[in-house]
Amino acid sequence: MKRVKLSDAFDLQMGKTPSRKHLAYWRGGTEPWISIADLSNCGKYIEQTKENITSDAVQESNIKIVPKNTVVMSFKLSIGKVAITKRDMYTNEAIMAFHDRGRYEILTDYLYYFCKGNNWTSGTNKAVMGLTLNKKTLSEQTMLLPDMPEQEKIVKKLDALQESISNRQHVLMLLDELVRSRFVEMFGDPVTNPFGFQKMLLKDVAEIKIGPFGSLLHQDDYVEGQHALVNPSHIRDDTIVPDNKLTVSEERYRELEAYHLRKYDIVLGRRGEMGRAAVVEENGLLCGTGSLFIRVKRKVNPYFLQKIITYPTFKKYIESKSIGTTMQNLNAKMVSNFEIPIYPLPLQTQFSTFVHQVDATKSSVQSQLDSLTTLRAKLMQDFFG
Structure with a gap:
């Protein structure tokens, strides 16, 4: 196993934001443009984005393309939001793309988990300095690089763990939906107030x-x-x-x-x-x-x-x-x-009792989720140092 510098293994490419003053860059665009919010709301892969830009915006702003199957990571304000592109895309200036130089055998998924598991803000006083890296600092980071069979084994193990985590996150989402459905059934929308309370x-x-x-x-x-x-x-x-x-x-x-x-x-x-x-x-x-x-x-x-x-x-x-x-x-x-x-207090109490019952289930699922998340953090520390 060797340790390599990120700048030796990858060409690190920052994105760009086309001028917001040129509305034509943003209207009717078909080119996906990644923001930190997109990375926060996606899973391992990113295909759809909140905003798209036009081909004119790409050409006139000189934004470099991020090819399909490239790892992208936020490195400003909210550090360490990571995804793998499912198609050719573009990013803003707070997101770095890792373009493989071809000097080493590196699985894209291995790099993905390395970026997720790295404590990028270690040693930084977040409250005073804010959460910001720069290209130079990021370039000097190093990663442990095992041989290809070991990378595949690590990715397989982390994928299985991530699936278990995602399943429990989905259960929590469904439980939240159950509470919202019950609320609507009993009271209707609190803004339109269809029952006339x-x-x-x-x-x-x-x-x-x-x-x-x-x-x-x-x-x-x-x-x-x-x-x-x-x-x-x-x-x-x-x-x-x-x-x-x-x-x-x-x-x-x-x-x-x-x-x-x-x-x-x-x-x-x-x-x-x-x-x-x-x-x-x-x-x-x-x-x-x-x-x-x-x-x-x-x-x-x-x-x-x-x-x-x-x-x-x-x-x-x-x-x-x-x-x-x-x-x-x-x-x-x-x-x-x-x-x-x-609403009548008896109805409020009835609904609150229902919520507490659902919360008890959520607490159990959340406990499982916390244990899995802790295990993932430990494994990432073991794998990536």
Whole structure:
């Protein structure tokens, strides 16, 4: 087994974004153009993209083609999103394509798993420096390269593991669909309100408070293992997933009492992706600068309200109320004036009970998924160093 430098094995090619001012580059295009969002939402292979560009955009912007069966990886902002192209494509400037120089025998799938398993941000203070690599840094990375039979064995093992992971992810998706279907059956769409339930402003049934301004929290306030902040990035799949490294001390936590999250509060991301919300399950957390919290006072079950906020059409409703061109934003006044249907409490409780039952199943599947993901990370460390 040998170790080779990426620049020796591959020609690393950055993509490009055609001018957004030339609308003709983007209208009616047939050439797939990959963004980080596309890599986030695809599996091992990428064939369809959210946006396409025209042949004029390719020619006049001098964008280099990424041939079929090429590994592409994001290396800015969200590092390590990886896929293999299923057809000739193009990418933006935050994505690197790995063109094989033909000097070594390297399976495309082996490179794919190497890129997924590599800790590209090792040694980087993410909170201070942000997530960014450059072509030079990436070129100097090295990879362990076994012979072809060993590469095939590694890929086969990781493919089988990935299939098991994907199956469980699919089950979780189906369970989420089951909850949404039950919601529609009982209440209809919360925005169009087809059953004609009374509507109220959110401020009439809950207290809404925005997280602390950035000036109240500084880099030297952060410690490990104490009171975690909840920012939008910590709200995943309707659940709070705190970062043990982004916490504040007991003393600083007491000083920020106005921003304490209580059990059964709903924490809502107010920047970026709209409608990202979760019910707080424990005391001791702190609302982050990018979030706000909703504290129900009457007439609404918090778990039920969270399902309204995260419902697809209600997310679009929130987007329509948000401001900002580069990044969508909400403030407390906007959220206070959200109109929500008020359903009978017995029905809310019935639905919440159903959700808790589904969540128990999801928890079991998620536990299996976590174990498989941990095993994958260990194997990747063993295989790729």
